[in-house]
Amino acid sequence: MATTTCTRFTDEYQLYEELGKGAFSVVRRCVKLCTGQEYAAKIINTKKLSARDHQKLEREARICRLLKHPNIVRLHDSISEEGFHYLIFDLVTGGELFEDIVAREYYSEADASHCIQQILEAVLHCHQMGVVHRDLKPENLLLASKCKNAAVKLADFGLAIEVQGEQQAWFGFAGTPGYLSPEVLRKEAYGKPVDIWACGVILYILLVGYPPFWDEDQHKLYQQIKAGAYDFPSPEWDTVTPEAKNLINQMLTINPAKRITAQEALKHPWVCQRSTVASMMHRQETVECLKKFNARRKLKGAILTTMLVSRNFSVGRQTTAPAAVSGVAGTTAGIVEQAKSLLNKKADVKPQTNSTRNSIVTSPKGNIPSAALEPQTTVIHNPIDGIKESSDSSNTTIEDEDVKVDPVAGWSHKPYIITTLLPGPRKPSCAYTRGLRMPRKGAHPTGRRPQGRPRTHWRNYILSGLGTPWDPPE
Secondary structure, eight states: OOEESSSOHHHHEEEEEEEEEOSSEEEEEEEETTTOOEEEEEEEEOTTOOHHHHHHHHHHHHHHHHOOOTTBOOEEEEEEETTEEEEEEOOOOSOBHHHHHHHOSOOBHHHHHHHHHHHHHHHHHHHHTTEEOOOOSGGGEEESOSSTTOOEEEOOOTTOEEOOTTOOBOOOSEEOGGGOOHHHHTTOOBOTHHHHHHHHHHHHHHHHSSOSOOOSSHHHHHHHHHHTOOOOOTTTTTTSOHHHHHHHHHHTOSSTTTSOOHHHHHTSHHHHTHHHHSOOOBOHHHHHHHHHHHHHHHHHHHHHHHHHHHHHHHTTOOOSOGGGSTTHHHHHHHHHHHHHHHHTSOOOOOOOOSOOSOSSSOOOOSSOOSSSOOOSSOOOOOTTSOOOOOHHHHOSOEEGGGOOBOSSTTOBOSOOOOOOEEEOSSOTTOEEESSOOOOSSSOOTTOOOOTTOOHHHHHTTOBTTBOOSSOOOO
C-alpha cells in the first residue's frame, strides 16, 4: 500500500453514494478505475485541522497499515491532497453486528460465542502488532456482507495507540464511558488489558441485550466500573451457561494484571468448544432488549451528529466533504422517528431483584437501561470537571487531551453532549434537556435563546421537533 501525495484522488477512483458520516468526515463508496474493485473512502477535510489533528490522522493511517487480518477493516490506500485526505478501506456492506442480530430469526448463546471469538481474534492481532484499540464498542463492530455467517470486522482506529510489548503507561483518558476500564478511570498506567475489559462489556450485552454497568449519574457509573460492581440477575441470566459467566468474570477482572488476555480467552472452553459447551436455545428476550439498545444508540447518534454538523457550518468550520452534508436532516429524522417508535413500545423486562454479585454498587437488572448507550459521533469530553451528567449522554467516544475553548465569549467546546430530551413548550426551537452540560456563558436552563445571540444558528439545532436550550458560538 502506498501513500500518494501528488496524484489527485479522482484520477484513480470514482466516487459514488454516501455510506455514512460523522461530524468531521464522510464515508462514500468508491471504485478503483484500473481494477473495478469497490472500496469505502473515508474523506477528511483537512483545511481546518490543527497540527495535533494532523498528527492523529497520521497515527490512524500508520496503525491501519500495520493491521492485516480477516476480522479487521483493512486500509488499502492513503491519499493526501490539498484540503482533503482520503483513506481507502475495505467496503463492508453488512452493517453493524448488533443490528444484524436483532434481524435474525434465531439467536443463541452459541452465536454470541462465535461473535466474541471473531472480535477476540481481531483484538489478538492488534495486540500482537503492538496496537491498543481503546474504543471497542458496538458501533465499531461491522459485518463484511449481508450474507449469512459473514465475518465480523473491527473498525475505527481513530483512538488506537501503539505500545511496546506489554508496556503500561498513562496514554490519556480516552474511550467510551460505558466501556472504560477501572485503570483508565483511576488514571493509572494502562495497556492492552483495556481492550479485554471492553470485550467483556460487549459479551455481556451480546448475552442479555443490556450493559453490565449503568447509572443515570456518570459519577455513579464510574464508581460501579471501578468497583467491578455487576451481577447476573434472574431470570435472564438463569439460562446462560456457567462457562459464559466465567469468561465474563475473567474479562471484567478489576486488576488488569489478573485479567484474561485475548489469547487465553480464545482458548476458553466456551469459545473454542462452543458446539458442546454453549447453549443452543433461542434467546428471544435478549433480541428484544437489544432492539431497544440499538434504538437508543441510533436516536442519540442522529441527534448528536446533526448538532455537530450544524455547529461546524454555523461557525464557518466545514470539516466534511461538500457531498457529506446533503440530506442530513432527512436521513437523521428518519432514524429518529424509527427509534422513537420502537422506544415507545412497552418493554417486557422483569423487575429488578435484590441479588448482586458485589454489594458496593448494584447494576440494573430490570428495566432496560435508557442510558449507557453511545452515539456514533466522536465527541470530546473532560471527565474531571466534577459535573454530574447522565451516563447515556456521555457514552460517546471521549479523549480529554482534546478539550478546546472558544475565545469568543468564553464558550466551552468541551462537550456537545445531549441526553434524554424532554418535551418543552410548543416552540419549534425549544426543548428541556436533562443532563446537558451548558456552555459557560449565555445559556438559560429554561430553553430561552441566550441574550445577544442571533437566532439563525438557533434553528440549526432543531431536529424533528427536538432542540437544545442554547446557541453555538458565532
